Amino acid sequence: QVQLVESGGGLVQAGGSLRLSCVASGRIFSIYAMGWYRQTPGKQRELVARITDRGTTNYADSVKGRFTISRDNTKNTVALQMNSLKPEDTAVYYCMAAPKVGASSWGQGTQVTVSS
Numbered sequence: 001q002v003q004l005v006e007s008g009g010g011l012v013q014a015g016g017s018l019r020l021s022c023v024a025s026g027r028i029f030s031i032y033a034m035g036w037y038r039q040t041p042g043k044q045r046e047l048v049a050r051i052t053d054r055g056t057t058n059y060a061d062s063v064k065g066r067f068t069i070s071r072d073n074t075k076n077t078v079a080l081q082m083n084s085l086k087p088e089d090t091a092v093y094y095c096m097a098a099p100k101v102g103a104s105s106w107g108q109g110t111q112v113t114v115s116s
Contacts, residue, residue, distance in 0.1 A: 002027050017084075020082070020110060031099065034098070036048040038091035047060055085114045
């Protein structure tokens with residue numbers, strides 16, 4: 001089991017920036033990929049960005065060029081730098097850690113609100 005704790009959410013004006021951080025503990029040796037997902041009421045949770053243990057990244061089209069995901073394997077952390085934020089980025093953001101085989105682990109979520 002992997003435990004994940006997120007931090008860094010909050011309220012920001014459109015065009016502003018926020019940085020989300022997530023620290024993993026527990027069975028960290030099993031982690032292959034880490035990432036960020038987001039969810040708004042009535043919608044499915046969607047991928048924002050993901051990074052493997054080798055540093056391979058992928059992003060949702062809606063955040064490409066604005067968000068950057070990074071990972072520090074020595075500290076068991078993953079971060080999401082969010083720039084040029086838009087009101088449509090408003091959501092609860094969840095940190096995720098996935099093994100190569102088996103179920104993913106999730107953080108408790110952190111609210112990001114972008115005002116227009």
